[in-house]
Amino acid sequence: xxxxxxxxxxxxxxxxxxxxxxxxxxxxxxxxxxxxxxxxxxxxxxxxxxxxxxxxxxxxxxxxxxxxxxxxxxxxxxxxxxxxxxxxxx
Numbered sequence: 754x755x756x757x758x759x760x761x762x763x764x765x766x767x768x769x770x771x772x773x774x775x776x777x778x779x780x781x782x783x784x785x786x787x788x789x790x791x792x793x794x795x796x797x798x799x800x801x802x803x804x805x806x807x808x809x810x811x812x813x814x815x816x817x818x819x820x821x822x823x824x825x826x827x828x829x830x831x832x833x834x835x836x837x838x839x840x841x842x843x
Contacts (some may be wrong), residue, residue: 764834
């Protein structure tokens, strides 16, 4: 059963978690890219080349996803949090 966010603190925690997730995705992508580049220097078999090409295609999807998450945090959740804070101050 879905639950409803009912406090500014809960929204803040969600915003923080989303931003931590974005940072984690970016960091993991950077580490994976570095590892792939290192391996690609020595490993020339066709299976690795195929995997590397697929990884290259997939890694292009991560930055737009991160941007979407950051936009949602900034454009939806932050304003929601502010509305809740104003409402609860009444």
